[in-house]
Amino acid sequence: MSKQLNLTLQVWRQNGPDEAGHFETYTAEGISEDMSFLEMLDTINEGLVQSGQTPIEFDHDCREGICGTCSLMINGQAHGQEKATTTCQLHMRKFNDGDTIVVEPFRARAFPVVRDLVVDRSSFDRIIEAGGYISVNTGAASDANLTPVPKEAADTSFDAAACIGCGACVAACPNSAAQLFTSAKLAHLNLIPQGQAQRFERTENMVETMESFFGSCTNHGECHEACPKDISLDFIAFMNRDYVKAKVKNRKLAGQT
Amino acid sequence: MATLDSKIPDGSIADKWENHKFSMKLVNPNNKRRFEIIVVGTGLAGASAAASLSELGYRVKVFTFHDSPRRAHSIAAQGGINAAKNYTNDGDSVHRLFYDTVKGGDYRSREANVHRLAEVSVNIIDQAAAQGVPFAREYGGLLDNRSFGGAQVSRTFYARGQTGQQLLLGAYQALAKQIAAGSVELHTRTELLDVVLKDGRACGIVTRDLVSGEVGSHSAHAVVLATGGYGNVYYLSTNAMASNVTAAWRAHRKGAFFANACYTQIHPTCIPASDEFQSKLTLMSESLRNDGRIWVPDTFDDSRSPNEVPEGERDYYLERKYPAFGNLVPRDVASRNAKTVVDQGKGVGTLKNGVYLDFADVIDRDGEDVVRAKYGNLFDMYENITGENPYKVPMRIYPAIHYTMGGVWVDYNLMTTIPGCYSIGEANFSDHGANRLGASALMQGLADGYFVLPYTIGDDLAGRLGEAVVPTDDPVFLEAEAAVNSQVDRFMSIGGTRSVDWFHRELGKIVWDYIGMERTKEGLEKALSEIPALEEEFWKDLRLLGSAATLNSSLEKAGRVADFFELAKLMARDALEREESCGGHFRAEHQTEEGEAQRDDENFAHVAAWEWTGADSVQTRHQEELIFENVALTQRSYK
Structure with missing residues (x-):
């Protein structure tokens, strides 16, 4: 029989974006150490339904660490204390019997609370719409092997593209900045030959859209520490360089409008 | 009453799609903007269709119950995507991919659909590479391929173990481009709850805004359902928690035939459930069977730890029953045999619900470092979930449901039996027959969305120029x-x-x-x-x-x-x-x-397509006969 934990949870409850929220205290007894953190919340919800209370809303879907839907600040850390782990992959054996666990939504002005632990991260989609794509209409592509991509570029591009868009970087940042997300999405495309045609237009548009929603980066590095996919801070440096280049290259000469 | 006309074009198998493309009616580029199309779902099929249709000029509304289109469960596909590129010079061809898919489907799919799928497979890779999907590359910068799921040629393109994620990001970004251009209207956290018909034709959908609870309607000239499979009917599956059959089912209740519902696929190597509150099952790559040996103890209800069970008291049942293929028998054979031994009471683990997948021999032979280099990430994932170290203790595995071949019946144009209503990707039944081959799900979703539906939908819309959409206060x-x-x-x-x-x-x-x-x-x-x-x-x-x-x-x-x-x-x-x-x-x-x-x-040798006849009566079974003119029907054997 696996180990059982008795826990106290302080969970943020909030009815809607414009309503005041508060912490509720729940006890979770007989939690199996084999449960994931979200299964522990399922268990609490099952108990709430039995006792006639409204279950806690939280975002989740694939439960295998790839869709980026799950979130949560667990004891003040985005996705909890484990490195490079999403909340759905965090297991209860990482906690101790008798622990008190504080569960909050990702907090950032650009991520308004929808209800309880659910937040609205659609500002990330606005950043992608600003230029996080390569404009190639369906059918227009030539044979894939006509454009060799150096293996190193492809691999680094993949490292950036592994971002799951969960928003932990923003939640962990004291400034609620989205540099890690934006730079990962930008580097994915700017590093490879296919992305060159729109490179500087993309950079300027994505960075400035990001700034319209999020705070500024002051190099704390908390984003990387919280990132479930271990996205490197180097991409932020890469983005900053490309942004400077973009401001020069995109500058219109006098007389041109 | 709707009839089952598959509308398979005439001509030889290799000419059908080409001929059909020429014979279909076209909508003039300037007239496309006069048509509105609803796409439900933003996985590979839905996102690729919505992006492609809007690039053509149609006005598209796209719906997802997720908070962002990129969350769709296509994102979790690991292995890869097949394409008949023959970049490896090992004898692959459109015809071979077609043949393998029909055979792999155990001769229960439509030849014409499968051939078309194989034909457009090559375009998918071109399109995805141009979008910047970071496929694995060789040192010369060209695309790498591997053999997958027992295929005898290397035709699988992949992006580490996250091919679905990268292809979905490509399709999502194409969609984002069209949203930014103002030609796609995106509705997130919005769920389809009904398909609406007027005079027998689909004219729109009813949705519920999941945040406000508001129920509302959207009208269009055509409705496309790209809402995935129904594996979650089993509760425990490798599907995402919210994956569901609702859109397909509500269309079924409005007249769309539902085909081959019993064709579901089990994946043999998943981590078994650990307790009653387990919410989903996690798939471990099948590649583990290349080196792991599957066994259970000889004795019933053996409570010893695996390392205490002496060699002579272990039953390596796959090696015993299938000496030629051993642990590499196909998915369904491996799965059924695991079930047999667990049902006999020889299951392992606290809940007696798994079998061992043991790496002791390969670790002995090649050393732990070699095994770590090959499977390190999988072993880490296993240890994270179970708390057991698979380098020291055998893994426990058990089969789980992970794909459904059945779905909404569609004709060759991907139209359901409701005129004006289409179904694409895993939601339809069309291409995999009774069994889907590895790395073919991504191929089909993107084939339907990028390269099939954008052609076929115009054939129907062309004759409807000037028809107004039905107002939502109708x-x-x-x-x-x-x-x-x-x-x-x-x-x-x-x-x-x-x-x-x-x-x-x-x-x-x-x-x-x-x-x-x-x-x-x-x-x-x-x-x-x-x-x-x-x-x-x-x-x-x-x-x-x-x-x-x-x-x-x-x-x-x-x-x-x-x-x-x-x-x-x-x-x-x-x-x-x-x-x-x-x-x-x-x-x-x-x-x-x-x-x-x-x-x-x-x-x-037919498709069973069921017609809804009301909540209080049993559906009527219709048959679409399958005709095999290009592939001879044979019996599998793995002894």
Whole structure:
């Protein structure tokens, strides 16, 4: 029989974006150490339904660490204390019997609370719409092997593209900045030959859209520490360089409008 | 009454799609903007279709119940995507991919559809590479391929173990480009709850805003359902928690035939459930079977730890029964054999619900470092989930459901039996027959969305120039909204004692036990008596709390589980009527002496498509005969 934990949870409850929220205290007894953190919340919800209370809303879907839907600040850390782990992959054996666990939504002005632990991260989609794509209409592509991509570029591009868009970087940042997300999405495309045609237009548009929603980066590095996919801070440096280049290259000469 | 006209074009198999493309009517570029199209779902099929249709000039509205289009469950596909590029010079061709897919589907798919799929497979890779999908590359910068799922050629393109994620990001970014251009209207956290028809033709949908609870309507000239498969009917599956059959099912209730519901695929190497509250099963790559040896203890209810069981008291049952293929027998064979030993009481782990996958031999032979280099990330994932170190203790694995080949019946144009309503990707039944090959799901989703639907939808729309969409205050919409609202009210007012998850879990147990890896007449009949009983209880004893006017995920689930109940009954009926074994459908009564699936080509080389005839009556079974002119039907053997 696996180990059982008795826990106290302080969970943020909030009815809607414009309503005041508060912490509720729940006890979770007989939690199996084999449960994931979200299964522990399922268990609490099952108990709430039995006792006639409204279950806690939280975002989740694939439960295998790839869709980026799950979130949560667990004891003040985005996705909890484990490195490079999403909340759905965090297991209860990482906690101790008798622990008190504080569960909050990702907090950032650009991520308004929808209800309880659910937040609205659609500002990330606005950043992608600003230029996080390569404009190639369906059918227009030539044979894939006509454009060799150096293996190193492809691999680094993949490292950036592994971002799951969960928003932990923003939640962990004291400034609620989205540099890690934006730079990962930008580097994915700017590093490879296919992305060159729109490179500087993309950079300027994505960075400035990001700034319209999020705070500024002051190099704390908390984003990387919280990132479930271990996205490197180097991409932020890469983005900053490309942004400077973009401001020069995109500058219109006098007389041109 | 709708009829089953598959509309397969004339001509030789290699010419059908080309001829069809030429013979279809076109919509003039300037007229495309006069048509509105609704796309439901933003996985590979939905996102690629919505992006491609809007690039052509159609006005597109796209709907997802997720908070962002990029969350769709296509994102979790690991292995890769097949394409007949023959970049490896090992003899692949469109015809070989076609042949392998028809054979792999155990001769229960349409030749014409599969050939088209193989033809456009090459365009998908070109398109995805141009979008910047970071496929694995060789040192020369060209694309790398691997052999996958027992294929004899290397035709699988991949992006580490996250091919689905990267392809979905490509399609999502193409969609984002069109949203930014103002030609796609995106609706997130919005769920389809009904398909609306006027004069027999699809004219729009009714949706519920999952945040405000508001029920509303959207009209269009055509409706495309790209809403994925129904594996979550089993409760425990490798699907995402919110994956559901609701869009497909509500279309079925409005007249779309539902085909081959019993064709479901089991993946042999998943981590077994650890307790009652387990919410999903995690798939471990099948590549582990290349080096791991599968066994169970000889004795029943053996409670010793695996390392204490001496060699002589272990049963390496796959190596024993299939000496030639051993641990590498196909998915369904490996799965059924695991079930057999667990059912006998030889299962391992606390819940006695798994078999061992042991790496001790390969670690002895090659050393731990070699094994770590090959499977390190998988071993870490296993240890993270189970808390056990697979370098020291054998892994425990058990089969789980992970794909459904059945789905909404569509013709060659991907149109359902509701005129104007289309279904693409896993939601339809079209290309995989009774069994899907590895790395073919991504291929089909993107083929439908990028390269098939954008052509075929125009053929139907061309004749409708000047037709206005049905206004959303038309009685057909108001009636559908009223029905949706009354179902929501009904759920909220039951006031019973049990949660929706409880019902889903209980339903899943029945479906898994009787309509799972192995089906029998007796079991299916039992399912047909137990499911309605539980369903009746659901409608009497469900307890939903909170409000219907806010985010309420229990209410969302209630609607999905209600549809799963109806689907489960159809799956049982479909499995009962199909008196043969084929692919993922294994009827214990129909097996060869070797324990292999025994097809009955004379009586069952057809698609079973079911027509809804009302909530109180059993659906009517229709048949679409399958004609094999290019592939000879053979029997598999793995001895």
